[in-house]
Amino acid sequence: MCAPAPIERPSVETTVAEDQAAGPGRPPAPRGARGAVARLLRAVARLLRLPGGRARRWAAWCAMPPLAVVSAVVLCRAADTDGITPIPQLLAFLPWLLVPAALGLLLSTAARWPMGCGWALAAAAATGWFIQPYDGGGSPPEPRGPVLARLRVMTANLEFGQAREGLLNALRRERPDLVAVQECDTRCAEALDSAAVRRAYPYRSVALGNSAAAGSAILSRHPLTRTEGVRGTLRMPGAVVRVAGQRLRMQVAHPMPPMPGQLDLWRTELGRLRAYADERGEEPTLIAGDFNATQDHAAFRAVLDTGLRDSARATGVSRTPSWPSATTPVLGAQIDHVLVSRGLRPRTARFLDLPHTDHRALLVELDLYGPQG
Numbered sequence: 001m002c003a004p005a006p007i008e009r010p011s012v013e014t015t016v017a018e019d020q021a022a023g024p025g026r027p028p029a030p031r032g033a034r035g036a037v038a039r040l041l042r043a044v045a046r047l048l049r050l051p052g053g054r055a056r057r058w059a060a061w062c063a064m065p066p067l068a069v070v071s072a073v074v075l076c077r078a079a080d081t082d083g084i085t086p087i088p089q090l091l092a093f094l095p096w097l098l099v100p101a102a103l104g105l106l107l108s109t110a111a112r113w114p115m116g117c118g119w120a121l122a123a124a125a126a127t128g129w130f131i132q133p134y135d136g137g138g139s140p141p142e143p144r145g146p147v148l149a150r151l152r153v154m155t156a157n158l159e160f161g162q163a164r165e166g167l168l169n170a171l172r173r174e175r176p177d178l179v180a181v182q183e184c185d186t187r188c189a190e191a192l193d194s195a196a197v198r199r200a201y202p203y204r205s206v207a208l209g210n211s212a213a214a215g216s217a218i219l220s221r222h223p224l225t226r227t228e229g230v231r232g233t234l235r236m237p238g239a240v241v242r243v244a245g246q247r248l249r250m251q252v253a254h255p256m257p258p259m260p261g262q263l264d265l266w267r268t269e270l271g272r273l274r275a276y277a278d279e280r281g282e283e284p285t286l287i288a289g290d291f292n293a294t295q296d297h298a299a300f301r302a303v304l305d306t307g308l309r310d311s312a313r314a315t316g317v318s319r320t321p322s323w324p325s326a327t328t329p330v331l332g333a334q335i336d337h338v339l340v341s342r343g344l345r346p347r348t349a350r351f352l353d354l355p356h357t358d359h360r361a362l363l364v365e366l367d368l369y370g371p372q373g
Contacts, residue, residue, distance in 0.1 A: 094131065134313070149246075183216075315348055
């Protein structure tokens with residue numbers, strides 16, 4: 001009688017390292033591509049996993065909110081959109097987002113959370129990248145030809161007309177040639193109509209509104225002709241100034257601020273300023289005032305993209321805050337600007353402190369060139 005043939009069993013060979021990795025009661029680790037994918041998934045899971053221990057876990061949870069806020073704002077900045085409230089308000093203070101990013105890094109380090117540390121470093125790097133001055137479509141060519149005049153241009157927001165005395169003192173001290181005034185009420189208009197101011201600035205365009213914040217004015221040492229100006233909730237007068245035989249277009253800027261529930265109005269009025277800039281033609285043009293926007297707002301960058309230059313940016317002070325004056329120059333946002341076309345070259349820009357207003361005035365010195373070839 002023949003003995004039954006032995007049953008063949010498939011042999012399983014594993015390396016010592018694979019047996020150890022599998023551990024007791026676990027199947028051996030898969031080989032090849034499947035093994036690489038499995039190892040990658042395990043590594044990702046370790047990164048995403050919150051740390052153990054109550055204190056470390058709480059530190060990781062506390063790191064998430066500041067990092068989420070920074071990430072949301074920076075992503076909107078990268079996508080060239082102002083988003084919804086509170087993104088536009090936070091974009092005004094974009095450089096200060098490095099503080100919550102640093103806090104997130106500190107908490108992630110304390111929690112020994114690799115994912116949080118990487119997240120914080122990426123958020124800080126992206127914020128630092130966007131802190132660089134905005135150049136629009138690149139630096140426009142420098143104007144050529146003879147310099148017809150050197151002009152001093154000032155813009156000042158008087159906060160409901162309260163800083164009118166400070167403005168008068170600045171006019172006597174700095175002697176600007178052209179002045180753009182925002183939030184000029186009836187008391188401000190009376191002060192600007194005094195005999196002394198009339199002698200210094202015989203040409204003007206004053207547009208009062210239906211509130212203390214709505215009025216604006218243009219003062220000039222040179223002859224001017226009023227123009228329709230840009231339509232807005234707050235008055236934004238315009239003028240054509242004749243300097244050394246050259247026509248210079250001047251426009252006051254004062255769009256509504258980006259308040260919750262009014263973002264569409266803010267975008268619309270900045271869009272009208274952009275349309276004015278885009279249709280300016282070849283004549284030298286300047287737009288001065290309180291734009292209620294910084295270079296980190298897409299709606300303001302659209303104005304710069306028409307080829308205008310920000311005088312503060314051109315003279316190396318693009319991040320100097322102008323509002324709110326109570327915390328400047330340590331903390332704040334630069335929302336007051338003097339934008340100029342190719343026929344004007346900024347030479348210097350200074351921010352001046354005026355009493356009784358939440359804005360700093362901006363004084364810019366410009367060269368006015370003749371017709372451009």
